[in-house]
Amino acid sequence: MLTENVNISVPLQSLIDSITKLDLRDKIRLFRLLDDEIANLEENLFENDPVIRAEIHEARAAYKAGDYKTIDEFINEQHK
DSSP states (O other): OOOOOOOOOOOHHHHHHHHHTSOHHHHHHHHHHHHHHHHHHHHHHHHHOHHHHHHHHHHHHHHHTTOOOOHHHHHHHHTO
16 A cells, blocks of 8 residues: 655644534643653754763763762751
8 A cells, every 4th residue: 555645734723613612532642652752852953952861971070980869868858
């Protein structure tokens, strides 16, 4: 079977109107789909951002050097 891509343009308000008519199960399905898509886009942005990459590199180096606190240590310090 031949697969072809079709691009359509839907006004945002029409899309919103359609979403409000969905039942709960479909709204949850749509929410999960959008959440996954946003997470993937954010991850790609972070991976390609030199500032974020440098911060991750710095954090990993600090962790390897033992320069970190466990969450328990952090919480205990907050309650002193």
